[in-house]
């Protein structure tokens with residue numbers, strides 16, 4: 001009988017396994033249907049010495065000293081402030097759209113007038129959701145709002161979700177900001193960095209404990225009749241666990257296509273968005289993240305597509321009233337299983353960044369420690 005069985009060797013499962021083994025001194029079996037650990041954060045060094053993120057670019061950031069100190073036991077970091085550019089009317093502008101973007105996109109006099117009006121109306125160093133900016137009454141600010149909405153936001157959103165912003169849940173679109181500042185960083189958290197030897201190596205270090213056994217190429221479906229366990233922590237999709245009895249929880253997915261080019265550098269930022277042109281949403285150039293030197297460079301192109309089980313990955317949950325109430329039905333089922341805990345992005349049916357994912361695994365661990373689970 002296994003004391004703790006964890007399904008899913010991604011970030012959630014690994015954090016939980018690590019803390020159970022280290023702090024509770026209990027044995028853990030962690031399994032994954034994939035042939036590698038690290039789930040969506042999986043990276044590897046390719047033959048040119050460039051670290052590639054197989055499921056798309058990952059930049060770690062947190063405001064939590066607790067989370068930062070915890071991970072820092074298992075990795076050294078390369079501090080990394082992320083910059084994103086967007087190609088608008090063929091010109092590179094900083095994204096999220098900010099005061100520097102104004103001067104790239106418009107003639108100086110117009111940019112200056114817009115800057116003054118934005119600061120007067122909203123204040124400096126504020127982030128205004130784009131849908132709020134659209135409601136402004138000032139003629140020129142209204143022009144700006146429409147410009148950003150059409151050129152930066154609409155095209156990207158339609159590609160990403162195959163739906164207009166109005167058709168999507170406010171939680172998906174409402175947070176996309178226009179930044180009234182000259183801060184070109186994509187994120188503002190206190191700690192922003194990339195593990196010096198990659199995410200996969202950091203996770204290997206976290207799993208390196210005599211009480212943790214890790215089994216790859218092992219799906220829950222293939223072991224559930226044979227493995228006996230006291231507690232099960234499930235980080236896979238909650239609808240799949242319950243054999244889709246209330247229907248599927250829908251997701252958007254990504255077809256990520258990689259390309260290696262015989263040149264030192266391809267673009268002027270690690271990530272460049274293409275809201276207007278092409279079918280892909282963005283191009284990532286991986287050597288930026290760890291400042292890796294090579295006369296070649298690796299790019300990925302992200303083509304959003306519908307999720308289909310067995311064909312691609314669940315990436316972005318499609319949140320609306322209908323899918324939320326379906327998810328709630330699964331939560332009711334979950335309550336009937338006291339020995340099973342659902343966690344992680346697929347258990348929560350939410351887009352969780354790594355910080356939120358780790359916080360969720362910590363919450364599960366704390367409930368376990370204080371006896372909330374049997």
Ligand SMILES: Cc1cc2nc3c(=O)[nH]c(=O)nc-3n(C[C@H](O)[C@H](O)[C@H](O)COP(=O)(O)OP(=O)(O)OC[C@H]3O[C@@H](n4cnc5c(N)ncnc54)[C@H](O)[C@@H]3O)c2cc1C
Nearest residue numbers: 008010011012033039040056058059220236344345353354
């Ligand atoms: C394109 C993209 C970019 C991102 N960029 C960032 C970023 O820049 N910064 C950031 O902080 N976060 C980023 N994230 C979010 C980050 O990837 C997640 O927070 C994190 O990976 C979630 O970990 P998890 O363990 O919950 O899920 P996952 O990583 O999905 O792990 C779940 C694991 O469970 C396994 N599994 C599922 N079902 C079964 C089953 N039935 N049997 C066995 N195994 C199973 C899966 O194979 C998988 O390995 C990004 C995510 C994506 C998709």
